[in-house]
Amino acid sequence: MVQQARIVLGPERLIACTVRDLSRRGAKICLDARHVLPTRFPLVIAAHDLRTLPARLCWRRGDLAGVAFDEAAAS
Numbered sequence: 001m002v003q004q005a006r007i008v009l010g011p012e013r014l015i016a017c018t019v020r021d022l023s024r025r026g027a028k029i030c031l032d033a034r035h036v037l038p039t040r041f042p043l044v045i046a047a048h049d050l051r052t053l054p055a056r057l058c059w060r061r062g063d064l065a066g067v068a069f070d071e072a073a074a075s
Contacts, residue, residue, distance in 0.1 A: 005029065008042040008052075019045055026058070026068040033062045043067065 003022065007015040007029075017031035022045070029043070043055040055067040 004046045006044045008044060029065050029067060030063050037065060
């Protein structure tokens with residue numbers, strides 16, 4: 001299932017992305033390869049409910065990136 005999301009880089013700066021392979025521990029996200037991501041950022045996921053999860057960048061390959069969620073936020 002693919003879900004729409006936003007990466008929050010600041011109060012006025014959001015990057016649109018899609019979330020794939022979402023789990024309690026992390027997700028694979030798809031975004032334009034031109035965007036540079038910080039090591040940590042809030043990820044806002046629009047699903048049945050709007051969730052904001054603190055994410056940590058684990059890997060990046062072109063348009064795809066893997067993020068892990070804070071243990072406390074995942075429970």
